[in-house]
Amino acid sequence: MNKDKQKIKDAGKARRRARTRSKIFGTAKRPRLNVTKTLNHVFLQLIDDDSGKTLESLHSKSLKAKGTKSEVAKVAGTECAKKISAKYKTCIF
Numbered sequence: 001m002n003k004d005k006q007k008i009k010d011a012g013k014a015r016r017r018a019r020t021r022s023k024i025f026g027t028a029k030r031p032r033l034n035v036t037k038t039l040n041h042v043f044l045q046l047i048d049d050d051s052g053k054t055l056e057s058l059h060s061k062s063l064k065a066k067g068t069k070s071e072v073a074k075v076a077g078t079e080c081a082k083k084i085s086a087k088y089k090t091c092i093f
Helices: 002-023 069-085
Strands: 032-037 042-048 053-059
Touching: 042 069, 053 069
Parallel strands: none
Antiparallel strands: 032 042, 042 053
């Protein structure tokens, strides 16, 4: 029974991902910012879809920030902005 629920959940996730990715596409000059939120951490990636490579990445665990999850996510976003603003003028979110 659990496998059926997981298949349904995975299929829904794949449909949502395909729908979003059909509209949003990153390039080398204007990469796509991907934000993945888990129960405990936030992952930020700048992705060039033309070459299929991750240009920059940041993990909230690597920041050693203290506080609530919202505060840590805010610090992660600020650090990501500082890290990428030197190289890229804009990105697609």
